[in-house]
Amino acid sequence: MDMENADPLGNGLDQFPDQVTSATAVVDAGGIVTGWSSAAQRLLGYPYEDVVGRPAARLLGGNADAVVRFSAVLEGRGGPTPLRHQDGHHMDAELRAYASLDREGNAQWLIVATSPQQPRPHREPRPHEDKATTEEAFAQSDLPVMIYDAELRALRGSAGATRALGLTEEQIRGRRVTDILPPHICTTVEEGMRRVFETGEPERFDVHGRPRRGAHDRYWAVSVSPLRNPAGQVRHVQLIALDVTQQHQARERLVLLNDVSAQVGSTLDVMRTAQEMADVAVGRLADFISIDLLDGLFRGVEPRPSATGSVALRRAAQRSVLPGTPEAVIRPGEVDYYPESTPPARCLDTGRSSLHRTLDEAIESWQVADPARAAKVRDFGMHSIMVIPLRARGITLGVAVLVRHRRRDSFDEDDLLLAEEIAARTAVAVDNARRFTRERTTALALQRSLLPQRLAAQEAAEVAYRYLPARSRAGLGGDWFDVIPLSGARVALVVGDVVGHGLRASATMGRLRTAVRTLADVDLPPEELLVHLDDLITHLRAEEEVATGPELEIVTDLIATCLYLVYDPVSRRCAAAGAGHPPPAVVTPDGKAEFIDLPVGPPLGVGGLPFEAVEWEVPRGSLLVLYTDGLVEVPEHDVGRGMALLRRRLEHPAHSLEATCDDLVQSLLPAQPSDDVALLIARTRALGAGQVATWDVPSDPAAVADARDKVARRLADWGLHEVVFTTELVVSELVTNAIRYGTPPVQLRLIRDTALICEVSDGSSTAPHMRRARMFDEGGRGLLLVAQFAERWGTRHRTGGKSIWAEIGLQDEWS
Template sequence: MGAQQEHDTARHRFDVADAAPLLLDAHGIVKGWTRDAERLLDYGAQEAVGMTAAALLTAEDAGRLPALAQRCRADGGWAGLLTARRRGGRPVRVMARITAADDSDGSARWLVLLSEMAEAPGWDMSRRVLEQLVTRSPIGIAIVDTDLRCVWSNPALEQFGSAPAQRRLGLRFAEIQPGLDAEAIEAQMRHVLETGEAVVGYEHVGRVRSAPHRETAHTLSFTRIDDDRGNPMGLYYTVVDITERHRARQRLALLDRAGEYIGRSLDIRRTAQELADVAVPALADYITVDLLESVLRGAEPTSRVTLLRAGQQSVNEGVPEAVVEVGEVAAYRPGSPPLRCLAEGVPLREERLDPLAAEWATGIPGGRRATFMELGLHSVLVVPIRARGVTLGVATFFRRRRQEPFDEDDLNLAEDLVSRAAVCVDNAWRYTREREAALVLQRSLLPHRLSEQAAVEVTACYRPADELTGLGGDWYDLIPLSGARVALVVGEVPGHGIRAAAAMGRLRTAVRTLAALDLPPEEVLGHLDDLVARTAREEGVGPDPEDTDSAQGSGCVYVVYDPVDGQCTMAAAGHPAPAVIMPDGTVAFVDLPQGPSLGIGGPPFESVELALAEGSTLALHTDGLLARGQEWAVDAGRNRLRQALEESAASLEVRCRTVVDALAPARPHDDVALLMARTRLLGPDQVADWDVPADPARVAEARKTASRQLTEWGLEEFAFTTELVVSELVTNAIRHAVGPIRLRLIRERSLICEVFDSGDTAPHLRHPRTTDEGGRGLLLVSQFARRWGTRFVPEGKIIWAEQSLADPPD
């Protein structure tokens, strides 16, 4: 760079603010020293005055002094970069400006202004450069004082919806942009003023004055401005419009949320409502989802177009815009946009709706009709719900609260959203169609549901054989018994197909009938064996079980559990023994004597009795769970089942399905049934019993004792009926039985009254004539109790009566 060019450039790149001045005479000797010069070069005034200028510079720049002195005399001054030396010799890069300062006596003097470059970055640029930098910047910049009032702003700030610069002077942020959250922004400003910590990238969303109907997003950065002493003079902030980036981020977030939220179940209506819930308010203020009636039924689409409202949502509570409720027919006028989109499979966008149009609807239930103006709707998107080339319905998005109309980006977003939902709707539709067909068959094979019992927590899993083998006859059941006990049953009928299913239905009905007699498990299986054998003889069963619907050769395990004492009794007929999962998680198989398959004949059935700790789990299963493919090995199958039961630690229902999933393929060769029951024990506060002397005079005392117990249980409204039942049953035992008598009350889901005696004769219900003096006891009991009966135990019999706690007596 030439000398003249360097001089000109330096002159334009130097500002005098905050420079350290000093004075030189004509020979370059220091004649004047200032505190700023002392701060910069670390020489005191007494030491510095009299030094040569060369002594204040590095050797290299000191050699330039003769040439610089000549230029100063020729041009009247000079400006440029020099390297000075602080006291001790440490160099410091400075910007220097030398100008003539003639004394009054005419002697030549030179005023030197030094500014340290390291502490004042940017001072090598002229004010004109800095002004161009801030005025031409596309980034909005403003300066506010310590009262947060605007003192300067650049023109770019007007692009962000702000007022012109002259109108912003002296105003606070809330006065400049009332549509934004000024309180939150000014809180950031105060934080910067108080701490000096810059805030960078503060994002803010709101509505600017110039576009009050459109939400915009900006990122702001705040930096404090200090004076020479470090005191805050104010701050400057920059503004960058990130609206497009913000909207793109919102779209991605909405699609991500849709992927997580929509289709969480295989219920069509729920899936449609999930689409509506996701779209409001992120995309629309009101949305309707209408599906073909055939789709909702799980049937194939037909030529008849009947739309049902499957889901809708609004930003307003109660969805006041809706003229059709969910589940009702959504009838549209011919040629209306929803029907056109449904027929053509092409979306539609209307930026501005006809305010006098009546939502394209006709035949609205209740006769309600409302124009778009009355509903406050002004812009619409209509998107067909299509999956795998089939149109399933139509989704309609409206805007009401937000004044900006739907644009092309909104339509693309709506299509992506509906496309994702359409796959879920299609999956739900196909699942519904298959499920409805499967349920029809399942209802004829298995219990509709397993009723809740106080004795056990129970769940079951059934997996039919594959379509090549054909549906088999595996089944399970839960049967409530007297005394809060339950019977758990799992069985298997040989063969496959509809004949095996029919045999299973007959066998299950027979088991429930025998269970109602309160017989021990071995007797239930004995009677069942006789019934199957007799039926086989009567029907002339051939050698091929596939040619008959007989249950001959069936297997069955029958378990009775008593929650009062935790006793469990079971017997088996040609069926695998249950497994028991102890409360500590260990698994054992019951050593259960195996009786012959039903109807085959053989030795009598035997039962075993064991005590189960509360929280133990019984696992009753068919042999399909032990088989792998077509192989069947008891020991290997048991080991796999034990491992699966030990490894499962989830809830009982999940545990049941997990075990089946672990041991059986999706389409097993044979049916698989697993019934799991976790045992419970009735607490001491649920059971009360008393010995009753065989004295008619003690009947009154038994009534009073029972009444007091009901009062303790808070069941006073059952006192009258219970006293009557106790009186009749105890009186009957005293009159007709011998030996000890015992009264027991059990409170669980019902109130049970039991009277034990050592007799072996079962009472019979009589209908006495009006002239009879007795015989009305059991008749009264049958009238006041929900059910009653007799069961035999090894020591005698128990007569019981049960009252429903859900229906207090009048």
């Protein structure tokens, strides 16, 4: 029931009748009864069905005076009126009428009757003092409360509302939200109030903005609830706005710190880590940020700031809310010098942060000392600055400068605490990156020092290689390679991989490479060489088990893989053995690529199983491709898939070995390989029949002279007259020793390569040893002479005997 005199603020509602206990009737504009209460039935005796729908006049006393009095009641003048009871007697009752509208908007009256014999039901009126107190409480409430009518115009406003809006209640009354608040706030608020009028359900939403010109940005939690009349209809809405700016800022700070923890330090790169801090802070805490670090950090060394004078810092990162970061005076990677009196220099010296306005004496003196920065301050209207040290583990690594020029709010102490926490977390990540850089640089320097600095000269094959250190946090691995010239113009190609990462793997790799070169010098077959390497790994493990302590944290599971391949350019044959290593690939001159089916040998360090070698012949100009598993096993695919891709790329090699290496690296590896990669490619050469001379020598001392004559004639044919004497001397001594101390058959071979190689083979496995002859000894001087005249000499064991060889330089140093 829509009562006109119902006041949503409570004015006069204490006069309204209680519809439950009062005798009431509803009469429409035509005088027809449309409502009848149970109290009215008790008062006059008429049931509901006998009254509703009939004229109200039949309830009156039946005389003209009763009709006049009833009309006066409808006009608002109450008083005693005669009524007719159901049993026929007449009674006087005091009537009061309350005008209202029905659902269609037509006029109607609520008639309240009170019998003179019964006390008239009414609510005790509240004391005047209570009404005044209630009104004062609303008017003086610090909580912003507004009352709006159906046209969304303000009816009332509390003291908190007038203070927030900067207007008096008289200025607010009758105005809509659009007349007071910014447009984006108005739209949200008015749409919410309309929905409350339509649905009758309260709503809550958040708004952000300035409530009046010149005010700071605020965050508000707005509640809009309906105000109903006694009939339950929504006549007005109440709007309450809670200032939740501090709670919002606290949440934002927590979110920002969480983002710093999640996003800063994702890589172990100093500049990238600093840039991540700038990316997170700009737009949420500052309008511009620059991060400068001590120059030594970029090389991984311990930072040592200068105690006096200007401070040199390298710009690690910068970011702005403006495109192109126009506030910066230098670019990332460049060095800037801060005078000793400036806030960044003092911050670096003391390790304490500072908060400034541009009018501060410290900032003004900085601008005097640095005109370029002073111009930026003026051009962009910078008004608030924080200087924060980046400290980790007791060391100041650099300085972050945060600036506001687009936000009107200046930095406060809470912002300073937040910036210090962000800088502290970033500093730890930067220091981790610095330590990683130092360790990686050390390991890389060690590893590169242990790898071949340049490949040894040899003519058996043209060689190209690539070594790529891992880019993962695990550090460098133990991949290695080598090219070792052997006797008889042969060459050994080696690749290996020590399981694990870090300095230990690099050091173990260096020891294995040295062992391989030592074993190769004694011309061990591939399978025997791997046996000795396996023994070496076992000894190394035993040494580390003895040296291991809690403070060393050394893991003793030393395991390595290795592939050892020997190529002979005279016979064009290869011999190879592997220890847990991927097989080599061979690419013939016609473009066919295939992997050699090597017997699967155990990795070095496992022990207990033998190694087997295979031999095969390759055409001149074939490619021998040796590699570590880092080339074919990447996160994107497994080893099988990687080897298939490698074979496919090798079937279309580039025009040169260097280009082939580049193609394999680019096509098979990601931009940041997670494991070390060693790649070795050799294009085989062959020595023609004109470069090799072989003679069988009878087991007769008289054959020595004939051997010298044959060698002299062949050297003359080759045009090597300058080494004839030396070669005859060497051949004479080697053949004499083979006949005297060896067993048939004896064979002499000359190989013309970068050096002249003399080989004498016999059927005995006993190797000669050089010794110093005494004054009257008849023997013991032969090998000493050979060692003096030859550049290198040695013994090579083979199936069914041995070979003694000597290399003679083609440029005679005594000529």
